[in-house]
Amino acid sequence: MLQIKKLHKSYPIGNSSLHVLKGIDLSVEEGEMVAIMGSSGSGKSTLLNIIGMLDEADSGEYILDGLLIKNLTEKKAAVYRNKFLGFIFQSFNLINYKNALENVALPLYYQGLKRKERQELAMFHLGKVGLTNWAHHLPKELSGGQKQRVAIARALAANPKLLLADEPTGALDTTTSNEIMAFIQQLNDEGKTILMVTHEEDIANMCKRIVRLRDGVIIEDKKVNQVRVEQYV
Amino acid sequence: MFDLDLWREIxxxxxxxxxxxxxxGFTVAFAILLFTILFGIANGLQNTFEQEFVDTASNSIFIMSGQTSMANEGLQAGRKIQFKNEDYDYIKEEFSDKVEFITSRVFKSVNASYKTEKNNYSLIAVHPDYQFVEKNIIKEGRYINQNDLENRTKNIVIGRLVEEDLFIKESAIGKYVNLNGIQFKVVGVFTDEGGDDEERIIYMPLATAQHLYGNNDYIDQMNLTYSPELNYEQALGFSNLLTRKLKSRFSVASDDQRGIRVFNMAEATQQVDQMTLGLTVIILVIGFGTLIAGIVGISNIMIFIVKERxxxxxxxxxxxxxxxxxISIILIESILITAIAGYVGLLIGVGVLELIGSSLEVYFITNPGVNNSLVFGATITxxxxxxxxxxxxxxxxxxxxxxxxxxxD
Incomplete structure (x- = not known):
């Protein structure tokens, strides 16, 4: 599904540069649920961004679904992102003037689907996260948990191969966090590959594998016994 | 291609x-509104200017006489100079290659009446050429002609407003008007772009007037137009020469400013042209200024919008x-807004000009209006x-x- 070899990344800071990733080797199989852990500044978000094609590595190899991701044009990167990847962000990143349904339908718009299909599909995914009745509400009328569920529905709408989550529960309370994690586990059960950045130990333990980063290198990579979250929805 | 989804998004x-x-939208609408109104007002000023001077042919020369202010050749100061028909003939003869049209003028004021309508008008006795010097336009009938002069006919040509005053709704052609007790036949009605006063005048053959009112061959004033082929310098040279010749003919001192006066419209025209040029420059500066202000405004907002998005x-x-x-979603959106807003600004601007336009004549602004293609150009810019x-x-x-x-963040 995903192979990364000797990945390096540094950011320029004034005249010097900050070496964030110092040779990452990582391989993820289909159907895995991986938590990437580390303190802030360990490079976990940078890694996720590179995997998400939101950022580019300086050197190293990144193969996604058998495809070498390198020197992509903006257009190609956009197509790949749309086709392969679904994003879930800590701050939800919904478009505030679009209602839940329109937000979910947006990646489908970029896939070139017809309006009717888009709406049906978006409605279906909203139904999956239990928000059918909230379809026509604006993000500001939704609770944090609901917003994140809309974001999950949006990430799923394009039927991506890989779901990337950046601290998906970071802005939520424990109950809501559990609710969201239950969803993500359920998605994984259905066969979605999930990669998640978190710094919360208990959230990480709800995944099947934990990769720990410190100062830009992987210090630990182990399979764990998944802690199942009770279904709330 | 028309992409319905894209437009929905926008x-x-x-x-x-x-x-x-x-x-x-407001920035653009306001810029175009200002542009339209300023341009309209400037155009109105220019219209006033042109109207004031379109009345008389711009290649006119007026020759007037008065009392001498200096003693000359043994003659005392204060002598009255009186033009006569022979002076008219002299000029016509002497400068035949430079003079286009020439006419004498005798001024009088008359009480005119037709049936029960009565009024007082200026009467000017003229040669047939006067029509071209004064740019009278014949609305109906004919102008004074050579035959009228030779036979001293009692024919007159009246202004449009004289006809309106005296004949109300009738046509004046062929009717007789009583001028100070003598019946005259109306042979023509004219219009003049010089305004109402110019259309409240009665014209009479010169010979008739000279015969009836004094039985002499006196002339109050002479008007002529010079050949349009003369350029500005040549025209000035001509009027200077004319002045010198007339002064020596009447033994008037060469630097006497009162005895004989020759006024060349070319000088005035030159000034008007310069004024108009100045106005045009001001208009352009105002227009560009407004436009640049608008461009700066809309640019700032666009940068802000992109930042916000x-x-x-x-x-x-x-x-x-x-x-x-x-890029296309942002650009089409901004183009759409600016285009619609620009159009709204244009409509409001034109509407305002229409609404207040006629009340601005007091301020020398006539028919303020804008060239549509100009404003469209500004909007597109x-x-x-x-x-x-x-x-x-x-x-x-x-x-x-x-x-x-x-x-x-």
């Missing part, structure tokens, strides 16, 4: 971000939007400027790595 974005849309752009990119689709001003930051935004755009 309309939603405009509709849901009303403040932003109104702000950019950076996060949205990041989200769209993360969801698979190509840079092209991002603004739209283009807005698009350009939006394009650069939009392109930059489309290149932003989504992660930068999405970073929590």
């Amino acid at each position: 309309f939603q974005s405009i509709n849901k971000n009303r403040t932003r849309s109104l702000l950019s 950076t996060k949205e752009i990041g989200i769209r990119k993360a969801l698979g939007a190509t840079p092209k689709s991002i 603004l739209v283009f400027a807005g698009a350009l001003a939006g394009y650069l930051p939009a392109q930059k935004a489309s290149r932003i790595k989504p992660i930068v755009a999405l970073r929590n």
Whole structure:
């Protein structure tokens, strides 16, 4: 599904540069649920961004679904992102003037689907996260948990191969966090590959594998016994 | 290609971000409104100018006489100079190659009456050439002709407003008007662009007037137009020569400013032309100034809009939007807003000019109006400027790595 070899990344800071990733080797199989852990500044978000094609590595190899991701044009990167990847962000990143349904339908718009299909599909995914009745509400009328569920529905709408989550529960309370994690586990059960950045130990333990980063290198990579979250929805 | 979905996206974005849309729309609308009104007023000023001077042929020369102010050749100061028919003949003869049209004038004031209507008018006795010197336009009938002169006919030509005053709704042609007790036949009605006063005049054959009112061959004034082929310098040279010749003919001192006066319209025309040029320059400066202010305004707003939308752009990119689709959504939106707003500004501007236009004549502004193609040009310039001003930051935004755009702020 995903192979990364000797990945390096540094950011320029004034005249010097900050070496964030110092040779990452990582391989993820289909159907895995991986938590990437580390303190802030360990490079976990940078890694996720590179995997998400939101950022580019300086050197190293990144193969996604058998495809070498390198020197992509903006257009190609956009197509790949749309086709392969679904994003879930800590701050939800919904478009505030679009209602839940329109937000979910947006990646489908970029896939070139017809309006009717888009709406049906978006409605279906909203139904999956239990928000059918909230379809026509604006993000500001939704609770944090609901917003994140809309974001999950949006990430799923394009039927991506890989779901990337950046601290998906970071802005939520424990109950809501559990609710969201239950969803993500359920998605994984259905066969979605999930990669998640978190710094919360208990959230990480709800995944099947934990990769720990410190100062830009992987210090630990182990399979764990998944802690199942009770279904709330 | 017409992409309905793209337009839906754009309309939603405009509709849901009303403040932003109104702000950019207002800037453009206001700029175009100002542009239209300023240009309209400037044009109105120019119209006034042109109207004031269109009345008389611009190649006219007026020859007037008065009392001498200096003693000359043994003659005392204070002598009255009186032109006669022979002077008219002299000029016509002497300068036949330079004179286009020439006419004498005798002024009188008459009480005119027709049936029960009565009024007082200026009467000018003229040669047939007067029509061309004064730019009278025959509305009906004919002008004074050579035959009228030779036979001293009692024919007159009256202004449009004289006809209106005396004949109310009838046609005056062929009717007889009583002028100070003598019946005259109306043979023509004329109009003049010089305004109402110029249309309240009665013209009579010169010979008739000279015979009836004094039985002499006196002339009050002579008007002529010189050949249009003369340029400004030549025209001035001609009037100077004419002045010298007339002064020596009447033994008037060469630097006597009162005995004989020759007024050349070319000088006035030159001044008017310079004034008009000055006005045109001012108009252009005002227009460009307004336009530049508008461009700066819309550019600022576009940059602000792109900045405001950076996060949205990041989200769209993360969801698979190509840079092209991002640029086009921002640009089409801004072009749409600026174009509509520009049109609204134009409509309001033209409406305001229409509404207050006629009340501005007191301030020497006649028919303030704008050339539509000019304002469309200005609107398109603004739209283009807005698009350009939006394009650069939009392109930059489309290149932003989504992660930068999405970073929590």
